[in-house]
Amino acid sequence: MVTPLLEVADLACRRGGRRVFERLSFALGRGELLALVGRNGSGKTTLLRALALLVHPEAGTIGWQGVDVRAEPDAWRGRLAWLGHLEGLKADLTVAENLLAAERLRGAPQAEDRLDSALVAFDLSSLAARAVRTLSAGQRRRTALARVILAQAPLWLLDEPLNALDAPAQAAFRRALATHLASGGLAIAATHADLGLAGGRTLELGIPT
Amino acid sequence: MVTPLLEVADLACRRGGRRVFERLSFALGRGELLALVGRNGSGKTTLLRALALLVHPEAGTIGWQGVDVRAEPDAWRGRLAWLGHLEGLKADLTVAENLLAAERLRGAPQAEDRLDSALVAFDLSSLAARAVRTLSAGQRRRTALARVILAQAPLWLLDEPLNALDAPAQAAFRRALATHLASGGLAIAATHADLGLAGGRTLELGIPT
Amino acid sequence: MADLHFLANPARYRRFSQRVVPSLSIATALMLAVGLYLALIQSPPDYQQGDTVRIMFVHVPSAWIAMAGYGLLAALGASLLVWRHPLAALMARAAAPVGAGFCAVCLLTGSLWGRPMWGAYWVWDARLTSMLLLFFLYLGHIALNRAYDEPERGDRAAAILVLIGVINLPIIKFSVDWWNTLHQPASVARLGGPSIHPSILLPLLWMVATLFLLFVLLVLLRTDTEIDRRRLENAEPQA
Amino acid sequence: MSGFAALVARDLRLVWRRPGDVAVVLAFFVVATTLFPLGIGPEANVLARIAAGVLWCAALFAALLSLDRLFAADFEDGTLDLLLLAPWPLELAALAKCCAHWIVTGMPLAALAPILGVAFGLDPSVLLALSVTLLVGTPTLSLIGGLAAALTLGARKSGALLALLALPLCVPTLIFGAGAVEALATGGDFGAHLAVLAALALVALATMPWAIAAALRQAGE
Amino acid sequence: MSGFAALVARDLRLVWRRPGDVAVVLAFFVVATTLFPLGIGPEANVLARIAAGVLWCAALFAALLSLDRLFAADFEDGTLDLLLLAPWPLELAALAKCCAHWIVTGMPLAALAPILGVAFGLDPSVLLALSVTLLVGTPTLSLIGGLAAALTLGARKSGALLALLALPLCVPTLIFGAGAVEALATGGDFGAHLAVLAALALVALATMPWAIAAALRQAGE
Numbered sequence A, B: 001m002v003t004p005l006l007e008v009a010d011l012a013c014r015r016g017g018r019r020v021f022e023r024l025s026f027a028l029g030r031g032e033l034l035a036l037v038g039r040n041g042s043g044k045t046t047l048l049r050a051l052a053l054l055v056h057p058e059a060g061t062i063g064w065q066g067v068d069v070r071a072e073p074d075a076w077r078g079r080l081a082w083l084g085h086l087e088g089l090k091a092d093l094t095v096a097e098n099l100l101a102a103e104r105l106r107g108a109p110q111a112e113d114r115l116d117s118a119l120v121a122f123d124l125s126s127l128a129a130r131a132v133r134t135l136s137a138g139q140r141r142r143t144a145l146a147r148v149i150l151a152q153a154p155l156w157l158l159d160e161p162l163n164a165l166d167a168p169a170q171a172a173f174r175r176a177l178a179t180h181l182a183s184g185g186l187a188i189a190a191t192h193a194d195l196g197l198a199g200g201r202t203l204e205l206g207i208p209t
Numbered sequence C: 001m002a003d004l005h006f007l008a009n010p011a012r013y014r015r016f017s018q019r020v021v022p023s024l025s026i027a028t029a030l031m032l033a034v035g036l037y038l039a040l041i042q043s044p045p046d047y048q049q050g051d052t053v054r055i056m057f058v059h060v061p062s063a064w065i066a067m068a069g070y071g072l073l074a075a076l077g078a079s080l081l082v083w084r085h086p087l088a089a090l091m092a093r094a095a096a097p098v099g100a101g102f103c104a105v106c107l108l109t110g111s112l113w114g115r116p117m118w119g120a121y122w123v124w125d126a127r128l129t130s131m132l133l134l135f136f137l138y139l140g141h142i143a144l145n146r147a148y149d150e151p152e153r154g155d156r157a158a159a160i161l162v163l164i165g166v167i168n169l170p171i172i173k174f175s176v177d178w179w180n181t182l183h184q185p186a187s188v189a190r191l192g193g194p195s196i197h198p199s200i201l202l203p204l205l206w207m208v209a210t211l212f213l214l215f216v217l218l219v220l221l222r223t224d225t226e227i228d229r230r231r232l233e234n235a236e237p238q239a
Numbered sequence D, E: 001m002s003g004f005a006a007l008v009a010r011d012l013r014l015v016w017r018r019p020g021d022v023a024v025v026l027a028f029f030v031v032a033t034t035l036f037p038l039g040i041g042p043e044a045n046v047l048a049r050i051a052a053g054v055l056w057c058a059a060l061f062a063a064l065l066s067l068d069r070l071f072a073a074d075f076e077d078g079t080l081d082l083l084l085l086a087p088w089p090l091e092l093a094a095l096a097k098c099c100a101h102w103i104v105t106g107m108p109l110a111a112l113a114p115i116l117g118v119a120f121g122l123d124p125s126v127l128l129a130l131s132v133t134l135l136v137g138t139p140t141l142s143l144i145g146g147l148a149a150a151l152t153l154g155a156r157k158s159g160a161l162l163a164l165l166a167l168p169l170c171v172p173t174l175i176f177g178a179g180a181v182e183a184l185a186t187g188g189d190f191g192a193h194l195a196v197l198a199a200l201a202l203v204a205l206a207t208m209p210w211a212i213a214a215a216l217r218q219a220g221e
């Protein structure tokens, strides 16, 4: 048993006056993957957003190495790589520009040298100079995934990462995720499909619809 | 062998100066389903948009009952039910308002009485009065699918209909599609997942990335 | 538009321009030399305006060419939308900045002339104002043309705009005339003035012809560049 | 035709859900016009002289301010596809959108203008005329602006571009709108100006829906 | 701090994608100011009188036209989440966005205004003053407008209402901006007006980033 890095205790969230979940607790250690499953509207996205401090939880704590993450929110955000339902890409910028701009926004100025390997991982090299506006749905999703790799963050928060990906891209994602976990990273992914990684844990969110 | 209603011959399309596909031909008869598969960027969305006359094809013809559909575009549009990558929902309107507005835009004023069954089909009854802004990703997708049923159109054009759906919703979609086909409807769906319907035909689009 | 039908194919256009451009350049250069001599040296200074009258030899042709240029854009836009002529789009892209340039020259020379004549660089005269609005229409066309990632879209959007613009141009001109006459009786020297003396008229007409040739030459050359550029952009990426 | 009504109704309902968007436009109109009396000082004759022009210019800007989202919102959430796929003429849909825009901007502006006119010391009889000219003239602005909005769909950075395209085309309406009010104040022929204004609106009504539909079709590609 | 620079750079790149895009803002400014003579009439003495008001009004309009999408675009495509997740203060991000906006609108406008002033028959000495007031005053417009843009993101009606309140906040800036130019032309105290303008800018600088950040956080919920 690995010692947990991330510890979530008794988390509760409301959206629009309705309680989405409560008394949610789990812990995650190095190299561990947590798959969030549950019906549409069961609160997977809400949980991810709460972990990223984008949604204010009603109750509960989120601890990293034993310290509440809200004590140092900026340091916490620096440890996250985020992929939401929306890709968060600027349609007018090219793929490469989008990736580099996102990295610089995270405060990491030297991303150029790492860019190539992130592009290669998702077979984006030939699209690097294309404006995102002209990409297909799956090509956009792959760009957003490349951004996640590029961030080199210990904790990945992914909302339906397999959406719109073709089979080779899904395989590429699995490889990237396995590498991340093997190097001691953590990942939490909401999904309706099978992530297809052995050894991952699963958290089923309850209250349906 | 059913006599084909929809006949596509030698279709070719370009996007942004690149040819996406050419010499594409297929025919579809009553009760038939065509699954479009292919890598990201292979032109599935482009083909669907060309069929809906949203993209101007470079060459080729689209015939319905032997007549080129571009001769009477309005009549042709009346035969289509569309689901794109984007849901096409107004965030500030409720689920019911969105569905009714879409139906009225199609020129069908009496949709209220059919609304309930469409909502029930995708388990949306309890969400009918919620603003779409407050829905989860899967709940939005289900609303867009309810719109497709409501349209009562002979030909469904669906772009990745299973995206973001949970297992019960995927089953609901399969039921709705089977009903549509059984009643003599046609459907063309781009997908990376398995549509899970026996007897459907598959068209693989070629040029990758 | 018969010429355009003939030239609708970029390759055929290319052969045509390669034949025409060299002789056209030489002709333009020669005519310009003669024109400058006529305008700057041979024609007499005006008894009222002195040597500043020589501004007219550039000013007036620029005004006419700018107006004709917008008409050309409209014709090109129509043939793009109706017949989908690929060359029309490229030529419109090439012609718009040239036309806008002549329009700017007219405005600049006019206001430089206005300073000595009226004591102000700019007055809100009807003709000045409608020329300024024409310049804005040009700017809108150019900006719209370049606002798209896919050049074909920019071409078609600009074509729709220019067709609406050309319907509006007479309406704008008419309303601006009306606007000025209502508000302001002629308090500054009206443009035009007394009928023009032949010693000025000849060089003026000569310069009109010369600058018109220059306009044509520039448009042809820029169309060539646009064809090259479009070919480069459309080149299928390898791999 | 029922599609037309449905589209107008849908757009009005959307505005109703977010009244702030319209309120901002009206607030801009008020702020822009009140700036002039504050800046110029209280000389009544100057103010009355420029009132019609200032109010018309501010109305023109206010109309444009709200226009850039006219089709952009539909474009971004995918509803434009549904419009393009509706089995009735896209020209009607274009007209319906402009119509809804006019109801939520042109009409309130016309209602608000006389109140602001008072601050400029306009005559009561002139106030009504001001309102009438705005009522007749703003549909043209909505239609021209609608074209500019449709043309800039899918283009980069469209706010200022849209205004650049629309403003020169709006000049005749502006001149005759402000001119009509002037004419009334100075004893000119108000009716003739109003007739031209109405003619301009008819020309716009007859041409713009086609141009807008063409622009929307190519944005959908 | 490097994140701040990166954000400014990204926004500038978005605007400078093609150099023409900034030119469009300027062209728009020119067109907008040109409309006032068309509405008001060509009399030189009246025009010189209202020049400062017209130019300031057009500047406000240019700022507003580009501002309402300042955060909305980031909100809709999901980049706002990335901003909220950046490991440095959101206040700085808000400031960076407003800063980028000012660089592409306020600065060019201030540079261009004197040239337009000539067309309105302004005195050369007044031209420089006009430019200075715009340079000092436009940051306030960018900041206040930024708050309005952030407030309208959320679905809450109170947000739209507050945005409505933000617009009148611009009024003092407009009054003192146009007033300063007036003062110089009529022999009033230009320095005092300018000092007030600068004070307004400082107040906005000290308060707005926090308000904007708060508004963005609640939009992200």
Ligand code: HEM
Pocket: C056, C059, C060, C063, C064, C106, C107, C108, C109, C110, C111, C112, C113, C114, C115, C117, C127, C128, C129, C131, C132, C189, C191, C192, C193
């Ligand atoms: C920025 C200022 C000016 C602009 C925009 C301008 C514009 C024009 C235009 C558009 C024309 C062609 C009119 C037509 O053929 O219908 C023209 C012609 C002419 N302009 Fe100007 N002008 C300006 C200043 C001046 C000044 C200061 C003078 C001298 C007093 C002048 C003298 C003339 C003359 C003599 C003609 C040709 C005669 C005619 O066609 O009526 N212009 N100008």
Ligand SMILES: Nc1ncnc2c1ncn2[C@@H]1O[C@H](COP(=O)(O)OP(=O)(O)OP(=O)(O)O)[C@@H](O)[C@H]1O
Pocket: A015, A016, A017, A020, A038, A039, A040, A041, A042, A043, A044, A045, A046, A047, A190, A209, B133, B134, B135, B136, B137, B138, B139, B164, B166, E221
């Ligand atoms: N902004 C909001 N305002 C009010 N309610 C919301 C809001 N966002 C989400 N909800 C509601 O909160 C619940 C949880 O939503 P959430 O997006 O977390 O679900 P999810 O598990 O991610 O679903 P999906 O699988 O469809 O993505 C849903 O019932 C949803 O309707």
Ligand SMILES: Nc1ncnc2c1ncn2[C@@H]1O[C@H](COP(=O)(O)OP(=O)(O)OP(=O)(O)O)[C@@H](O)[C@H]1O
Pocket: A133, A134, A135, A136, A137, A138, A139, A164, A166, B015, B016, B017, B020, B038, B039, B040, B041, B042, B043, B044, B045, B046, B047, B209, C150, D221
């Ligand atoms: N607006 C556009 N401008 C230029 N190129 C485009 C545009 N839209 C799509 N393309 C290109 O056309 C090709 C086909 O795109 P399309 O969206 O049809 O792919 P797809 O099969 O639907 O892919 P996905 O599975 O990712 O949805 C892609 O290579 C894409 O990059």
Ligand SMILES: [Mg+2]
Pocket: A044, A045, A046, A085, A159, A190, B136, B137, B138
């Ligand atoms: Mg979700």
Ligand SMILES: [Mg+2]
Pocket: A136, A137, A138, B044, B045, B046, B085, B159, B190
């Ligand atoms: Mg696709």
